[in-house]
Amino acid sequence: MTANRSFRFLCATVALTSFVWLAGCNRLRPHPAVQYVYVVSKDTFLRDRVAAVSNKVAEVTNGERLEVVEHGRRFLKVKTAKGAVGWLEQHAIIEQPVYEQFVQLQQQHAHDPVVATAVLRDDLYLHDKPGRHTERFYLLPEADKLQLLVRASVPKEIPPQALPLSRTRKLPSDHNVPAAPPPPVLEDWWLVRDSQGRVGWMLSRRMDVDVPDEIAGYAEGQRIVGAYVLARVYDPESSFPDKQAPEYVAVISPYKDGLPYDFDQVRVFTWNTKKHRYETAYRQRNLEGYLPVTVGTQTFDKLGSEPVFSFKVADGDSVALSPDGEEHPARTVTLTYRMEGGLIRKVLPPGTNAPAAVKSPAPSRVVHSRHHNRRHRSKK
Incomplete structure (x- = not known):
């Protein structure tokens, strides 16, 4: 009996030691970094599931930071700062690298002189670069006061259906040579700073200079x-x-x-x-x-x-x-x-x-x- 008790005690000791060792290894194992995304839509809702019929869990607004819980095909499961968890479409958010671009833009131009002030005509996004198809993030409200910092001109993107038909011109040798393309149509953008110090590019014709x-x-x-x-x-x-x-x-x-x-x-x-x-x-x-x-x-x-x-x-x-x-x-x-x-x-x-x-x-x-x-x- 004494030998059996000693054997059982030894087994229990080994098992306990193994459990403690494994628990320690889990604590030492590096955990995956927390991933964040940021709401780019004006406002939207988190849903309890990805389905045609779902329930609203919480409302999120432009600029809000969300923690990523799970990745789906076209959806993300996220958690708000208040602890609400739900699913959100990917087109409603930007990821951390894009957010960092706006942070750097704000830091680089924090002390730029103000060349003029303007008033926004309606709600409009700030972009990280001049151009209609560049990354956008902050949505500024109508009548917001803006500080103008730098002007830039970029070619305006014309939809294919608006492009003129190609033409050729006759040369004495009867060779048809395509006519030279017209010069690009340019549009002005302003690098602006809003009342909260956020910086980005904005189409000039959507604002009125004071x-x-x-x-x-x-x-x-x-x-x-x-x-x-x-x-x-x-x-x-x-x-x-x-x-x-x-x-x-x-x-x-x-x-x-x-x-x-x-x-x-x-x-x-x-x-x-x-x-x-x-x-x-x-x-x-x-x-x-x-x-x-x-x-x-x-x-x-x-x-x-x-x-x-x-x-x-x-x-x-x-x-x-x-x-x-x-x-x-x-x-x-x-x-x-x-x-x-x-x-x-x-x-x-x-x-x-x-x-x-x-x-x-x-x-x-x-x-x-x-x-x-x-x-x-x-x-x-």
């Missing part, structure tokens, strides 16, 4: 790209709430996408305290101007502190490629002007006696040769 109502009627059929307050003058008979009339510098361009520059005209609007209206104190046309426009004050000998504004223009036709693949002028010149009373005078660099020449491009040749400068291209 333009002061008091000068909007002076655009003369052109598009005011940005308007910046230079100074304020007191007029007790004005309709402004504080009786301080703002005076603006505005940059203007034609209503056309794909231009190789941001603006081609600068105007300064000053307030006439006798007639109680705005007047154009300065206008410069035929520019190849680039945002941003900077506004501030500068101290001058014998004049004291005066309002000043600066902007850049292209210097030559050569172009360079930025790190994000966007072409821009290889050389630019910064032009600075001051407002002295109601007059606008150019600020010359130190040691300069004569005004520097302002580049005015030839109407067609120069603009056409640099027509692609603002296109956004991916790296090869």
Whole structure:
């Protein structure tokens, strides 16, 4: 009996030791990393099963992070932060690598200067790159306030049914040669930042640039790209709430996408305290101007502190490629002007006696040769 008891005790000890060892191995074995996805739809529901008839488990909204529980063929089983578990179609989410692209975009442009502000016309997605078929994530609501950071132009994708029929032209040798394809139609996109600091690309024609109502009627059929307050003058008979009339510098361009520059005209609007209206104190046309426009004050000998504004223009036709693949002028010149009373005078660099020449491009040749400068291209 004693031998049997000893044998049973030994077996139990071995079994217990094996169980503890296996449990320890399981604890040491690395667990698979938790996988997350993010809701790209405006709002949708989790379902209790993948079937024609199913029950709603929970509602999820754009930008919400979900933990992946199980992969299906076209569906994912996910869990919300509140613990609700259900099935969701894959087209309603983006995966972690795409989410990281938007995080990097926000970090890279966190401190970019704001060149203008705009209001969104209706709900619209932010994209990771310019283009209608690029990845999208955040859905911004109608009337959201946006900060405009960078403009880019990309070829507009035309559906096949809208393409013109191919044509041939007759040569003296009776050989039919296909006609040259028409140049691509370009559309403008803006890199924007919303009120929550989220950054992405958005189609420009779906937003309205903030333009002061008091000068909007002076655009003369052109598009005011940005308007910046230079100074304020007191007029007790004005309709402004504080009786301080703002005076603006505005940059203007034609209503056309794909231009190789941001603006081609600068105007300064000053307030006439006798007639109680705005007047154009300065206008410069035929520019190849680039945002941003900077506004501030500068101290001058014998004049004291005066309002000043600066902007850049292209210097030559050569172009360079930025790190994000966007072409821009290889050389630019910064032009600075001051407002002295109601007059606008150019600020010359130190040691300069004569005004520097302002580049005015030839109407067609120069603009056409640099027509692609603002296109956004991916790296090869």
